[in-house]
Amino acid sequence: MTTESKIKNPEPIWQCDNIGAGFSAHEGVIKGLNLSVNAGEKIALLGTAQSGKALLLRCLVGLRPVREGTFKVFGNEMKKLDYFEDWENIMPQSLRRRIGVCLEVEGLLSNVSVREGMELLFRFKYGDHSAKLREGAKKIVDQTCAHFGLGASIHKRPNLLTSAERRLAGIARAFLSKPHVIVLENPSQNVGDLHRETLWRALDFVAADAGRTAIFSTEDWSLAYRYCPRWIVMEDGKFVFDGSPREFLRGDHELVKGLRRLREIEASHRAAFEEVA
Amino acid sequence: MEFSISALWAFFSTMLSSWKRDRPLRHLDTRAVILRQIFFTGSEAFRLISLAAIIIGTVTVIQSGAQLRKFGGADALGSILVAAFIREVGPLVTTIVVVARSVSAMASELASMRANGEIDSLRACGVSPQSYLVVPRVLSGAIATLLLAMHFVWISFTVGFFTSQVFVNIPFDRFVDNVLTGITGMDLVIFFVKTALLGSVVFLMACYCGLRTSGASYEIPQATTMAVVWSFMFVFVMQLSISGLYYFFVLQRSGLLGML
Numbered sequence: 001m002t003t004e005s006k007i008k009n010p011e012p013i014w015q016c017d018n019i020g021a022g023f024s025a026h027e028g029v030i031k032g033l034n035l036s037v038n039a040g041e042k043i044a045l046l047g048t049a050q051s052g053k054a055l056l057l058r059c060l061v062g063l064r065p066v067r068e069g070t071f072k073v074f075g076n077e078m079k080k081l082d083y084f085e086d087w088e089n090i091m092p093q094s095l096r097r098r099i100g101v102c103l104e105v106e107g108l109l110s111n112v113s114v115r116e117g118m119e120l121l122f123r124f125k126y127g128d129h130s131a132k133l134r135e136g137a138k139k140i141v142d143q144t145c146a147h148f149g150l151g152a153s154i155h156k157r158p159n160l161l162t163s164a165e166r167r168l169a170g171i172a173r174a175f176l177s178k179p180h181v182i183v184l185e186n187p188s189q190n191v192g193d194l195h196r197e198t199l200w201r202a203l204d205f206v207a208a209d210a211g212r213t214a215i216f217s218t219e220d221w222s223l224a225y226r227y228c229p230r231w232i233v234m235e236d237g238k239f240v241f242d243g244s245p246r247e248f249l250r251g252d253h254e255l256v257k258g259l260r261r262l263r264e265i266e267a268s269h270r271a272a273f274e275e276v277a
Numbered sequence: 278m279e280f281s282i283s284a285l286w287a288f289f290s291t292m293l294s295s296w297k298r299d300r301p302l303r304h305l306d307t308r309a310v311i312l313r314q315i316f317f318t319g320s321e322a323f324r325l326i327s328l329a330a331i332i333i334g335t336v337t338v339i340q341s342g343a344q345l346r347k348f349g350g351a352d353a354l355g356s357i358l359v360a361a362f363i364r365e366v367g368p369l370v371t372t373i374v375v376v377a378r379s380v381s382a383m384a385s386e387l388a389s390m391r392a393n394g395e396i397d398s399l400r401a402c403g404v405s406p407q408s409y410l411v412v413p414r415v416l417s418g419a420i421a422t423l424l425l426a427m428h429f430v431w432i433s434f435t436v437g438f439f440t441s442q443v444f445v446n447i448p449f450d451r452f453v454d455n456v457l458t459g460i461t462g463m464d465l466v467i468f469f470v471k472t473a474l475l476g477s478v479v480f481l482m483a484c485y486c487g488l489r490t491s492g493a494s495y496e497i498p499q500a501t502t503m504a505v506v507w508s509f510m511f512v513f514v515m516q517l518s519i520s521g522l523y524y525f526f527v528l529q530r531s532g533l534l535g536m537l
Contacts, residue, residue: 063400063401093403094403096400101398101402103401110393123306125404127303
């Protein structure tokens, strides 16, 4: 059994050999996946809807148990579980805290303001028994939120925020403790042009840090191309491609064909817009 | 969504291991959650408990007083009130009110948090939902139920005294003397143990049912119903078991068990 005390020095970050998992006990959505992620890699997880991206991400961050194969995080083998009640023990707390996560549904605490929710998580992780620690938590939350351009909206409850603000607040929370590893599910989802610059700036910071590992599950091709030198494409719970974006875009995968069609439509729209303008 | 004793046991074990690992009571935030829960559970049920104590106290004294007066045993009224309210009715009625008011609310709150992705996000951020949500709720539930049960007993005895003045006509000093001689140390132990146990079990049930949902919003009312129904089941079974054990040992000690 993996325990907090047995955590070894991590290398690689994730090592999956022939893993299988599902959203329920009897359903297998992903099967026979092999994946190795080294420190500093920036990976885009792409694929069609229902291809297994969301489940794989949840397995990687310890929110879903792996039922088959060998799954190691920071060099520590994780338990294979079936029962909900044990899910808390899928991954030790100390490993979870090294990974910053923002899933598709941000899950901001709804009964407190965004700022209070972030401070609370920070204090729970690092302790709140001294005034210095509590002040430190406030300062870090303020700095991180300012970096994401959240401004006065952090004093509001999540239900009063726009979807873009909620998204940025969720991503800001993932960055709060400056984790070694960032996992973001659809980071640009709901982020319109107004907030896109802020998001780019935050992700530039991740891209510039050679030691920081990142996995973005996304349907935003431009984001994937800009930040991720390694693309993994999933289909029906399996990897159909693992390599560089150039290599993938030169191929004739259905996704690439769809992307080309999309680019043609966008180009015609742009031409029409320029004509009017 | 189905209920399973083995899953509940696993949930309880996980709560204990999380408590041991994280020591959540060291955190000011957890203590704040405990105080807030005690306040809400207590204040929500306060008036209802008072009303229940007034009605049950009055009816018990009228009914038992009338019967006792027929046989000239009005002096036993104090002992009957002790047995009824401290050992049995106090813990039971209080827990039933708490289940109806707070357990249902807590189960739906936790199920909504799960549906909103808050539980997953807490877990992903390295904060154990068991330590931050379950431990303080179970603890505060036990404390609040205990306080409410004490309030119930106090109100029912006061009402019992005034009612007995009208219907049985016992002087104040005799009534107090009867009650005080009727209370034994074992009665108080049973009262505290039973109430705290019932309180913690029903709030554990609320947390279990709320967090067991898969995250779909249609499961929120299902979780609430399941928490209330199974809480009642556990309350009745535990009430019967604890009282049964108590009377078994009392009868055995007094030698009456062999005569039966």
